[in-house]
Amino acid sequence: MQRIRLVFLVFLASNLNAQKPRIGIADSLYATGSYAKAINAYASLGTTSAGLQIARAYRAIGNYEKALLQYETIVKESPALQIASFELGKLLLKVKDYDVARKLFSKLVAINNQNPEYHYYLGEVYRELEQPASSLVAYKNAIEIDSTHLRSLFQLGKYFTIKQERDTALRYVDTGLRFYEKDVSLINLKALIYYNDGRFEKAIPWLEKVLALGEQKEYVYEKLAHSYYKEWEFESAKETYTELLKFNDSNSDYYYALAETYRKNKQMDSAALFIRKGMDIQRPVLAKGFMALSVLAREKDDLKLALDYLQLAVKEDPNDGMLFFRLCTLIDRYYKDPDLKLKYFESYIARFGTKVPYFSMMAKKRISELNEEIHYAKESTD
Template sequence: MKRILGIFIILSMAFGLFAEDKLKIAVLQFKKNDSDSQYIAGQLMKRDFKSILKKSDKYELIKQKKTDEAVKKSGYTNLMAADKADILSIGDAIGADIMIWGNVKTKSHEKFVITSKILSKKTGEIKVQSHEVTSKSKDRKAVLKKEIIDILEKFSTGAIDNQKNLGLAAFDSRNWADAAAAFERVYELDNQNIDAIFYLTQSYYMLGQYEKSIEFAEKGIAAEPENKEYYIFKARSFEKNDDLEQAAEAYKKAYEVCGEIALLEKTVNILVENEETEALLELADSILETDENNLIALTAAANTHYDLEDYESAIPYLEKAVELDEENEALQKKLAKSYSKTDRLDAAIENYKSVLASNPKNIKTRFYLANAYRANEQLKEALNEFKELQRLDPENPKVYQGLADAAIALNKFETAAEYASVAKDKNPSGYEGYLLLAVVYEKKGYGIYNNYITLESDIEAGKQNATLYGEKLDKLIAKRDNLKAKANATFKKSISYLNQAAKQTDKPNIMKKIKTQKARVKELVKQTKAGQF
């Protein structure tokens, strides 16, 4: 009996039953080939299949009266001569998923040969099987259980393999529509088939059908909860649908499954981009409970508290993050500013100076001191420390970034541009050098623009009190227009560096900074456009 139930389960998968559905089977006709086989044919139609299927919660035998009426209406008296389209038409009329028909002939006094045809509506394939039975009901039913159901098992397996091969070939050829169609047929035959679920998740994503991709990703997660790919495609689909909260949660699950840092970074970046500060802090703290040195979580918490101007809360995260990422100048600056905002910076500076007194070549501490001076607006001291770092570590692009930043604060724009260019050249894949050059040219543009505004005011005043006229007025107007054009070109150069910086990073906080600066400079470009007064 266990074997029979197992076969029935396979039959269910083969023909696409969901757990709550029953597969509808119709026994259309078994014709007698001689008078001795009449009894066997009659038992097949009336009792044998009904007995086999009656205890199954997976299958439903369509009532014989209903089936007989449909066969009669078709006009066929011998279905063995009917073609597939006619059989399918009868099946459609009564809502059958599988149609079984055949004939019976006598082999000897006690032995008979049953020839059965089985047609699946879902696959359109027909299987034919002949088997020998006796007139004894028990023996006959045992043969039917074994032979008929086994052929359905083989039938389904072949159909699944065929569709799977078609799907894989289409998928490898990046023909996502055909791949989805083939694996949908596999899924109809076997709704537990993990290959179908896996490839449907991906194919629907590539087709841009994100809801369907999420649907199959969730089925995959239920079947294989440790497979990160389902969480990743689920997250990507949510991203495409602009449901960033759900996307972040899915990336977090993927990270929890495999521990890949890139997935955690993706989660943090989404939360930062979506300004989900509460969720971001909750995520960071939950990770740090089990991994206190997780730099991604430390940095996320530090930056979030810092951006909220909660410097007191930011400091412990920043201190730990700086300890783990010693060369991260941005974190050092934030730590220095946080010290300054909490009246701890002077003490920190004295501490750094004390360390350097005993070890002047301690590059890490000298970076801390330089950034602390910068945060404390001690610009000349900051510049001097960065120059010492240039001597100690001349190939480090962060040294030149610090030099450029200090020079900008001192309004030494030409010097700042030189240092920023060196920083860019020493780290061509980084965004920092480009961003510093963008700041330099924005500030240079401001200076030129201010001169233009002053000269414009002087010209208007001179025209009103009649002190400016003739050639002198013309020269000043030309000078004014030249300043305006120069300011415009300088602002445009700033935007070009911002565009390049944006290509070099995907960090949400940096992208946000670039976006804000770009909007500001674009407005200045507009104001200095030729003919704009």
Template sequence: MSKVIVVYIGCLLIAIHTQIRAQSTTIVMADSLAGVGNYSKAIKAYKTLPALSPLTALKIARAYKALGNSSAALDYYSQCVASNPDWVIATTEYAKLLINQRQFTLADSIFRQLTRRYPNNPDFYYQHGRILKTVGPQQYIDKGDTLVVRAKDAFAKAVSLDSTHQKAMYQLGLTYLKKQQYDKVEQLGNTALKTDATNVEILSLLAISYYTKGWNSEAIFYFEKLIALGQSTPYIHTRLARAYAKQGDYEKSIAQFAKVIQEEDKDPGIHLELARVYQRSGDYLKGIRHSEIALVLQSQPIDDTYYTLATLFKLNKEFQKAVTHYQLALQENPERIDAHYGIAVAADNYYKDKKEVLVLYEEFVAAFKDQTDVRNSYYVRLAQQRIDILTKEIFMAGTKD
């Protein structure tokens, strides 16, 4: 080898070594900046590197996420995962951020793959459950079979793999609570508290479960524990006040209602409840005072409030709640034809059995067919049109069978 070539190679190695040292210095500096929260300068430093490695892309993504720039963070997470799809840490962080940004389709795809590749990882099932809780049950094709996966299934799987996974236990407990499976709520909650006795979400589940069942002593215990942990909210104080009242401890009930009124003094329902507690305790003058306050606050017709709320629920596709609030409006004003019609329409969107819906429309028309008011007769015409359509649909469905 000639002396010229040797010198050339030596210079080349020195240059490479110098470049590597410079890059290493830049990375160390950028890491230090990110470590102390100087994320913008860290990002600038990372971007001066000549090549974007998967690790650097991940660091930039994390820095953007810390700054709250989720769009840029997702872009760099995507680059990182694309260049190294087997990097589970980066993939998981990417998918979690997708959930937070409500990009559920892609997040669902990623966590389904992760649960298949790592079937014993409880958090992957928990994260998948978070998605399913929002988007609803999903159908997947697996080896030719159609599987329906629900949020409850995912949370239950996470808990079965890790009996200390507090977040999964809370979400599973919520599903039990909604289905009024109180024994399961309490069993799950007591298990969770063995790991973290101050988990306010679990304590809330237990408090509400016992309160709904009417086990007032147990409900009081958990509501008081929540307050001791700093969870002082009108919701908690109201239910604690009711539980004390049912136990006959009127002094403590009054004290809790007083705390609620400090936050919500314009709520007529709270004043009325407090008035009734004063009545039971024998303090009639204070009971009269709060009854009068409730009456003043309720001086405006409240059927319109219920009707407006019902219509908003209907527009938001929460049809069961819509039906409930139309019924409440009718309790206040039975003559509201729009609320009667609203019940039928909400049920039409909610009930699977269209024969039941048909009966509601028919009862509506029968009750209001003689209305001469233009607005009211309009509702009757709409109902009759829907009756005609439903009758045909039900008949056609019957002929197919």
């Protein structure tokens, strides 16, 4: 009996030694990206670990269907092998099979409740299933186990940012930044929290950090430029809007924003130049440009030119009640004829009714005043 046992052990050792070179070859093929050859090499080994590598190779080449089948086989044959179930769950999440992924991650959490990754991915599944309450519980469980779990902290910060719960959002974001102060996602989120809250002075340094860390994205420049403008940092705003135009020089809004920055900085000629550039791009929709030119003309006390531009704006967009009301008020200011003024205000009420209660109230008040003025003017001539 001992002789038989000895022969078996010798055979087993010999077989393992023979497999070592083949495992090394398969691992080398996998590591260098020769996945098809690696799959064939692993298939000849017939071990569970080799099967797991086959699943990974299929996933690497994008053959998710075969990867799923391979993972499912391993999970069925080796249910205690958590790594296979974990990788299968992540792949199910990737292919959007959320309900099956939820069941799998829930099972993993039940098996090992102290693994923060299991809780995090369960949260991701619930988020995709649009079950925010359950996803929040999962993310919070992850950071309770591992207070440095940045992805869970980010998701919690993001959720409360969207909900405009600033203080709660900042608490999660700041917790993450204490562990890794250069995390771009968290820095970006902190900038967004302040920006959305209208705290542009606080948003600026965080937006600047995002750019400094290499996130040279259009939306970052757009928010930074607007923040500079709101904080009256006009030179910085102009520079940033100029950079923004390098991303998209066909966006008329950027030209108008740059023009508004020059206007605020009392550089009227430059403002007019960028308004016209915006109008050239925006053609044939020019109402916004004519409106901006009208504002510039009014600031120069050239009411006639302002009126001309405003009439062009109304012509371009006759259904814009705000534009028409502005035209009424400018005509009221420029002309002396009360009958002409009355005509325009009555036209506003007839066309736009009570769409904007404040404008309608002002128009009706002015109509009453003009009728009274016309009435007394007639009495004085009788």
